Amino acid sequence: MQTVLYDGSWDGFLCAVFDVYEYKFTDAQIVPEHRFNGNLFATVHHARMEQVHSQRVWKGLERILSVEATTALYRAFLSEEAESEGHLLAYIRYAFASGGNMEDDLGHASVLYVVQTARRVWREKHRMEAFVRFQETADGMYCAFIEPDHDVLPIISPHFEARYADQRWMIYDTRRKYGIYYDGSTVAEVDISFEDKIDEHNIAPAHAPNEAAYQALWQQYFKSVNIAARKNTKLHVQHMPRRYWKNLPEKQPSVSPAFTKKK
Amino acid sequence: MNERVLEKLSILADAAKYDVSCSSSGSNRKNENGGLGNAEGMGICHAYTEDGRCVSLLKILLTNHCVYDCAYCVSRKSNDIKRAAFTVQEVVDLTINFYRRNYIEGLFLSSGIFSDPDFTMERLVRIAKKLRTEENFNGYIHLKAIPGASDDLIREAGSYADRLSVNLEVPTEQSLQLLAPDKSRKEMVQPMKVLQNGIKANRDERKVLQAAPLFAPAGQSTQIVIGATPESDWQILKLSDGLYKKMELKRVFYSGYVPISNDNRLPALGTPVPMVRENRLYQADWLLRFYDFDVDELISPEDPFLDMQIDPKLNWALRHLDQFPVDINKADLNVIKRIPGIGVKTAEKIWKARRFGKLNWEHLKKFNIAANRAKYFINMRVDDFQRKDYTPQQIRNFILQTSHSKYAPNHSPQLQLF
Numbered sequence: 001m002q003t004v005l006y007d008g009s010w011d012g013f014l015c016a017v018f019d020v021y022e023y024k025f026t027d028a029q030i031v032p033e034h035r036f037n038g039n040l041f042a043t044v045h046h047a048r049m050e051q052v053h054s055q056r057v058w059k060g061l062e063r064i065l066s067v068e069a070t071t072a073l074y075r076a077f078l079s080e081e082a083e084s085e086g087h088l089l090a091y092i093r094y095a096f097a098s099g100g101n102m103e104d105d106l107g108h109a110s111v112l113y114v115v116q117t118a119r120r121v122w123r124e125k126h127r128m129e130a131f132v133r134f135q136e137t138a139d140g141m142y143c144a145f146i147e148p149d150h151d152v153l154p155i156i157s158p159h160f161e162a163r164y165a166d167q168r169w170m171i172y173d174t175r176r177k178y179g180i181y182y183d184g185s186t187v188a189e190v191d192i193s194f195e196d197k198i199d200e201h202n203i204a205p206a207h208a209p210n211e212a213a214y215q216a217l218w219q220q221y222f223k224s225v226n227i228a229a230r231k232n233t234k235l236h237v238q239h240m241p242r243r244y245w246k247n248l249p250e251k252q253p254s255v256s257p258a259f260t261k262k263k
Numbered sequence: 264m265n266e267r268v269l270e271k272l273s274i275l276a277d278a279a280k281y282d283v284s285c286s287s288s289g290s291n292r293k294n295e296n297g298g299l300g301n302a303e304g305m306g307i308c309h310a311y312t313e314d315g316r317c318v319s320l321l322k323i324l325l326t327n328h329c330v331y332d333c334a335y336c337v338s339r340k341s342n343d344i345k346r347a348a349f350t351v352q353e354v355v356d357l358t359i360n361f362y363r364r365n366y367i368e369g370l371f372l373s374s375g376i377f378s379d380p381d382f383t384m385e386r387l388v389r390i391a392k393k394l395r396t397e398e399n400f401n402g403y404i405h406l407k408a409i410p411g412a413s414d415d416l417i418r419e420a421g422s423y424a425d426r427l428s429v430n431l432e433v434p435t436e437q438s439l440q441l442l443a444p445d446k447s448r449k450e451m452v453q454p455m456k457v458l459q460n461g462i463k464a465n466r467d468e469r470k471v472l473q474a475a476p477l478f479a480p481a482g483q484s485t486q487i488v489i490g491a492t493p494e495s496d497w498q499i500l501k502l503s504d505g506l507y508k509k510m511e512l513k514r515v516f517y518s519g520y521v522p523i524s525n526d527n528r529l530p531a532l533g534t535p536v537p538m539v540r541e542n543r544l545y546q547a548d549w550l551l552r553f554y555d556f557d558v559d560e561l562i563s564p565e566d567p568f569l570d571m572q573i574d575p576k577l578n579w580a581l582r583h584l585d586q587f588p589v590d591i592n593k594a595d596l597n598v599i600k601r602i603p604g605i606g607v608k609t610a611e612k613i614w615k616a617r618r619f620g621k622l623n624w625e626h627l628k629k630f631n632i633a634a635n636r637a638k639y640f641i642n643m644r645v646d647d648f649q650r651k652d653y654t655p656q657q658i659r660n661f662i663l664q665t666s667h668s669k670y671a672p673n674h675s676p677q678l679q680l681f
Contacts, residue, residue: 055304108624110431130307134364165297167363193456198512214360220269221361225322226312229521229536235315239308250310 001027003042008048012075013085014054016047017092018068030031030085061092064100072103072118077127078151079117109200125152129159132171135215142169143203145247153180157187213255215249222250272357274347278327278338279373281432282430282486282667283518287319287368287403290425290481298399300369300545301360302481303427307368320371320405321361325386329375333443334526335432335491338375341525348377354390355398362402369403369425372395374608380411382677391423403481408454410446417457426513428479429454438492442528455510458483462511477539480512489544490537491529493522495567500547507551517544550576553607554600572663577603580640581655588642591627592617604637635665639672 002025006012016030019154030047062072069247076084090110094102105113111130129146142164152175157180160169164182170190172179181190204212245251287306292303308317326348327338348627349357358370363435364420372390376383387406394400406424407634408417420427429451432437436448458479465478467483485506487499503515519541530576547569550556554576561575570578578604580587589602599610610629618620624645626633641660 036436041486102619103617104615105619106612106630107620107622112629126307130309132365136364144365162294163301164299164363164365165294166299185273202466214364217269217272217357218361219364220273221276221321222310222312223320225272225280225316225318227280227314227316227521230314230316230519233313236311236313239311239315253450 001029001042002040003036003039003044004028004030004047005033005036005211006030006047008034011051012049012053013077013088014057015049016085017057018050018053019045019047020089028089031091032085035082041166042223050214057092061095064095065103068103069095069103070230072114072128075118075155076114078155079121080151081117083113084117086110087117106185114136120153121150121155124148124150125155128152129154131240131248132156133247133249134159134169135203136211137203137206138208140168140208142167143206144169144171145174145244147175147247148173153178153189154218161187216255218252219252225245265274268357269619271347271349271353272323273364274323275324276543277393278375279322279324279644281337281518281521282322282371282373283316284428284484284486284514284516285317285319285371285445286403286484286514287405288481290403291514292401292403292425292477292480296401297305297358298401300400300402302401302403309366309368320403321355321358321369322371323349323369323413323432325354325372325374325383325390325526327375327380328377330378331376331443331445333432333446333518333526334524335488337523337657339524348476351386351390351393351419352576353649355370355393358394358402359398359400364399367402370450371405374409375642376409380409384409384412384416387405388423391420394604395423398559405481407459408473408483410450412454414453414457417454417459421461422459422476423435424479425477426484427454427479428484428486430486431502432486432488433486433492434494435492435504436492443493450623455483455485459510462648468637472530482511482514483630484514484516488518489502489519489541496544496547496569497562498565500551500558500562503540503548504551515548517541517548539571540569543575545569547575550579555597561596561680573659574603577636577662580627581659584655584658589640590642590644592621604633604640636662 004016004019004025006016015031019025020028020030026043036240058070061073063107077088087110091114094110095110102108106115128146132144132146134144144227146199151173153171153176156171160171161182166184168182168184170179170181177191179190179192240248240251281372285304285308286630288304289306291301292302306319308319324338326346327344328346328348329336329338329340330339347410354370354372358367361367361510362369363545372387372490374387375382387409391404391406394404403482404419404424405426405428408427408429410419410429417427431451433442439448458609461478464482465475468475471572487502489499499517506512506515519536520530520540521536522530522534525532547561550561551558556579560579565595569575569613589598591599591602596610600607602610607611609632611625612630613622616626627637629639636649639653639661
């Protein structure tokens with residue numbers, strides 16, 4: 001078994017695929033360095049990081065696959081699942097060997113894996129487009145913290161860029177320790193560490209004057225639209241799993257005394 | 264923002280919540296002016312209430328003052344409740360500030376009728392106009408079209424809103440006379456016709472001139488209250504079918520009646536909300552819109568209520584066992600879509616994947632079909648399942664034994680009316 005290590009990035013993965021072909025590794029597994037635990041029997045190869053290599057693999061895939069299929073490959077990669085590299089490699093081998101026209105072959109285990117995993121990542125992307133909650137800071141920036149199951153920041157970026165074109169905003173992934181920042185014209189990746197400077201779950205000291213009031217209004221709204229006679233906790237939790245609650249103001253203790261429905 | 268706005272929000276969101284529509288999809292408004300927001304493609308549910316319903320829009324009434332006395336409505340004139348009214352600016356501020364925080368996709372604005380329909384409609388239009396023209400807001404706006412308002416105001420509303428709706432509320436003129444004597448079906452249908460014509464004209468115009476301004480790009484919808492009046496599912500689905508075909512509505516929403524009054528014309532307080540019936544109507548509605556079912560295949564005047572225990576597609580299949588089992592490796596897509604336990608998406612997957620080789624039961628299970636229903640209707644070897652000539656009743660019992668309703672035991676199956 002030949003182990004090919006790469007740096008964990010998408011470019012790095014494509015370089016690893018390039019090397020699998022270049023060195024004719026027939027029995028290869030591609031593993032990111034941070035997940036490699038030094039298998040005793042493996043012979044290890046470090047993928048050579050060359051942009052020309054990743055470009056060639058990607059261009060080759062684009063030539064034989066539809067946009068939906070190449071998008072699905074990238075999304076399945078963002079899942080960060082341990083078995084993803086293996087299935088992606090098997091998918092890519094199948095694609096090159098058959099010259100494409102195999103992307104609907106869902107009877108093939110790796111094709112099905114890529115399609116279903118891409119779907120899961122898409123769902124997480126959609127969830128984050130829903131569950132991002134901006135808090136306005138005193139200097140007029142809108143800040144949000146998320147902790148998605150998959151690495152979706154790169155694919156939610158266009159949505160927020162199109163939608164919030166006239167405000168500065170930042171979305172920070174507290175698990176993966178990086179964020180995206182929009183300065184009013186372009187989006188850039190930001191790598192600041194918040195650990196020592198600020199507690200991401202309590203940025204209240206940096207709030208704009210109206211922020212607390214709007215959070216209170218939102219909490220009130222969330223409470224008022226509920227129909228108690230239709231209570232369905234199972235459905236509620238299915239749509240809004242508990243792991244996301246900590247970044248949702250409507251699931252936090254009330255920030256202002258609630259109005260109860262009075263006669 | 265002060266305490267008063269918080270209180271108004273609690274009253275006017277509470278009063279608006281019985282309007283079940285919260286969809287924010289189907290529009291195509293881009294952010295081309297560098298302003299705030301867009302409304303393209305699919306909608307987003309930003310939160311879900313504890314009853315499991317989607318929260319996509321800021322759904323409020325402009326006011327719950329109302330000159331009408333419709334028995335089914337919580338804001339009816341004779342109801343002794345706290346009244347409130349937002350100012351135009353308050354609604355604009357709430358919308359913009361909720362939107363900037365990514366709480367919502369936009370605004371859903373309805374209203375009680377204070378003084379007269381034109382007066383009310385004019386204010387709804389003024390808010391939408393202000394959002395679009397002064398705030399550069401491109402997010403989703405859903406406005407109520409107030410029956411009795413002038414055609415010109417309805418058309419102006421269409422030029423700012425993504426979607427408009429007139430709620431029919433009760434399925435027949437007869438029930439309307441009984442519960443809402445101030446209203447007439449004719450007056451309700453008039454704004455729907457104005458909108459239909461406006462939408463058609465806009466569609467033609469945009470074919471020639473792509474830059475032509477939008478007119479209600481997400482179309483119009485309506486709502487029917489279920490279980491407040493004695494109409495059958497057959498009457499309701501026939502009405503929906505007509506609304507889709509003749510009025511070209513995008514959606515008909517069904518709202519299980521939540522008892523809110525002691526009025527003896529209506530189910531008493533404490534009567535359970537008919538949630539299963541509501542769910543079955545939505546399933547039937549989906550079969551009409553996405554599965555190419557004809558309404559008469561699903562329900563008839565002889566048997567005018569949907570089966571509460573099993574879904575309408577399974578019910579149809581059990582009545583047409585002669586058309587099963589289906590060979591999914593050969594059958595047309597339309598036939599696969601009609602197999603119980605297989606949805607549109609899965610049917611398409613099957614249809615695509617079988618080009619590459621014969622599919623077996625293991626494949627189907629990986630496609631996440633509802634195996635406990637589908638196995639009776641598919642012609643292939645299924646694990647240790649013995650295929651026999653079961654009667655519809657037998658299949659029905661087997662399926663009921665291996666499934667449990669998500670509604671039991673919290674809610675009674677159906678509201679007993681008379």
